[in-house]
Amino acid sequence: xxxxxxxxxxxxxxxxxxxxxxxxxxxxxxxxxxxxxxxxxxxxxxxxxxxxxxxxxxxxxxxxxxxxxxxxxxxxxxxxxxxxxxxxxxxxxxxxxxxxxxxxxxxxxxxxxxxxxxxxxxxxxxxxxxxxxxxxxxxxxxxxxxxxxxxxxxxxxxxxxxxxxxxxxxxxxxxxxxxxxxxxxxxxxxxxxxxxxxxxxxxxxxxxxxxxxxxxxxxxxxxx
Numbered sequence: 001x002x003x004x005x006x007x008x009x010x011x012x013x014x015x016x017x018x019x020x021x022x023x024x025x026x027x028x029x030x031x032x033x034x035x036x037x038x039x040x041x042x043x044x045x046x047x048x049x050x051x052x053x054x055x056x057x058x059x060x061x062x063x064x065x066x067x068x069x070x071x072x073x074x075x076x077x078x079x080x081x082x083x084x085x086x087x088x089x090x091x092x093x094x095x096x097x098x099x100x101x102x103x104x105x106x107x108x109x110x111x112x113x114x115x116x117x118x119x120x121x122x123x124x125x126x127x128x129x130x131x132x133x134x135x136x137x138x139x140x141x142x143x144x145x146x147x148x149x150x151x152x153x154x155x156x157x158x159x160x161x162x163x164x165x166x167x168x169x170x171x172x173x174x175x176x177x178x179x180x181x182x183x184x185x186x187x188x189x190x191x192x193x194x195x196x197x198x199x200x201x202x203x204x205x206x207x208x209x210x211x212x213x214x215x216x217x218x219x220x221x222x223x224x
Contacts, residue, residue, distance in 0.1 A: 019113075021046040023184070025218015029062045029097055031209020038062035038097055042216055051111040055104055060214070062097035066134060067206045073135075075150040087139040087146055094132050095207040099214070101125040101188070103170065113176055113222050120171040125190055129162040131202040160202025164195035174220070182220040189213055 022045055029038040040062030048054045070090040077085045103123025110117035135158075138145055152158065172186025192210040197203040 019048050019222065019224050021113075021182070021220050021222045023058075023182075023218050023220035025184075025216055027060055027062070027214055027216040029060075029099075029212060029214050031207070031212040034207055034209045034212075035068075036065040036207055038065055040097065042099075042218065044218075044220075046105075046112075046220065048112050049104075051113075052107050053104060054107070054112055055102070057100075057102040058216075060097070060099040060101075060216075062099070064094040064096040064130075064132070065207060066094045067092045069206065070136075072140060073152065073156060075139075075146055075152055077150055079149065082149055087144060087150060088141075089135055089139055089146060089150075091133045091135040093201070093205055093207070094134050095129050095205050097127055097129060099125055099127040101168075103168075105170070110176075113182070116173070116175045118171070118173045119186070120169070123168050123170055123188065125166045125168060125188075127164050127166065129164075129202070129205070129208060131160045131162065131197075131205045133158040133201060157199050157201050160197060160199040160205075162195060162197045162202045162205070162208060164192050166190040166192045172216075176222075182222065183218075184220060185215075185217050187213060187215055 024043050027040050027042050029040065040060050042058055042060040044056060044058035046054050046056040070092045072088050072090050075087050075089050101123050103121050105119045105121040107117045107119045168188050168190035170186055170188045172184055174182050174184040176182040190212055
């Protein structure tokens with residue numbers, strides 16, 4: 001029994017670690033109906049199941065973008081003798097994306113680690129958004145720098161989070177150069193099946209999209 005367990009463990013180990021690839025690159029995220037494009041970076045890992053089919057995982061971070069439309073809030077003086085006692089201040093919300101995706105790829109034209117080929121597959125994605133209010137440094141009339149002398153309303157939140165799950169399709173192309181690595185480009189189409197905001201700040205974001213594309217360009221190194 002001990003020998004069988006050892007043989008099984010050795011087989012699994014060889015299947016998992018005989019070949020693995022790590023990748024890195026840049027990406028662009030564009031939501032339907034959203035006029036902003038998010039720019040980011042990604043890191044990934046890929047494990048071949050066969051020469052034509054692989055499992056992959058990828059982590060991405062897309063830098064915050066700011067809404068064009070601003071809102072207004074009322075700040076009040078910390079010191080009761082400050083004049084004026086209250087000011088109107090404008091703010092715009094910012095939003096970023098952190099994505100974690102995984103799925104399968106099927107290669108056609110050439111194998112996973114050979115020459116030029118194309119690939120496609122399905123995936124599942126978890127992604128997280130941080131929504132922040134970016135307040136102007138000066139009041140609405142551009143007269144007073146308020147942050148040291150004034151305070152926001154007690155119950156006003158300036159930050160929120162969204163957690164979402166999405167399913168998607170992916171298609172791309174790659175070119176493998178022997179002893180050098182693989183250069184690739186792919187496109188994801190992601191559809192949100194579940195999304196939850198933790199407060200009104202996050203819930204009112206104008207940059208969140210339930211349907212979006214991710215364009216990725218990068219380099220993959222195969223390890224044997």
